[in-house]
């Protein structure tokens with residue numbers, strides 16, 4: 001093996017539960033999108049990732065999921081990991097429960113699928129076709145499909161970006177509960193500053209190909225969006241994102257991708 005080959009490191013899967021990224025770069029057609037990015041995620045840590053539309057958040061998640069290996073740098077991820085994206089991507093020709101266990105080794109196990117559908121509150125929909133689900137229900141199925149793999153790392157790319165406000169609040173609460181129950185690490189890409197501060201231990205702001213800013217959210221859960229600490233962190237994050245804090249509590253949409 002040549003020196004060249006040896007130095008071109010890509011994704012390493014380990015039994016460890018933490019994520020280690022050193023000097024990660026990714027370019028498309030000569031345009032650098034991720035530029036020598038460093039990031040560590042501890043076992044069981046909930047990290048939220050914010051950033052302007054097009055800054056490379058989804059690119060980073062796809063790399064961590066193992067869907068893109070045209071990279072340089074060192075990336076170490078747990079082998080047991082799964083992802084859910086903004087679009088639930090269910091197979092329309094498979095009943096809901098079969099979607100949940102699709103790709104698992106062995107015979108499709110309906111009881112197993114139903115157990116995870118129950119965790120996300122829609123086991124009564126196990127036997128229907130995906131096209132009969134609402135957007136929120138489809139997103140829950142997508143979450144069940146990620147959880148059935150008992151991941152050590154759960155990658156969530158704007159999973160609730162397309163949901164209405166009420167469904168979104170319920171889904172946020174669900175993700176918080178699932179995280180506490182399963183103890184996995186989560187990397188959540190979101191365009192919603194308030195959501196990031198409600199859920200995460202640490203909020204990152206991506207810019208210019210790297211992690212430009214971060215804030216540790218050292219507040220007890222459930223969090224009070226009206227507390228002075230919460231408000232101060234929100235103001236700081238919005239400033240980093242180049243958005244002015246509005247008088248309302250409405251979270252701004254700083255990511256055009258997420259328009260419902």
Ligand SMILES: Nc1ncnc2c1ncn2[C@@H]1O[C@H](COP(=O)(O)OP(=O)(O)O)[C@@H](O)[C@H]1O
Pocket residue numbers: 028029033051052053054055056057058059060255257
């Ligand atoms: N497969 C691809 N081919 C070419 N350009 C891409 C590809 N995927 C992403 N990009 C570009 O990389 C940049 C970052 O994209 P993305 O990671 O989707 O941003 P974000 O998720 O932060 O909105 C964008 O400019 C996008 O156009």
Ligand SMILES: [Mg+2]
Pocket residue numbers: 057058059257
């Ligand atoms: Mg994206």
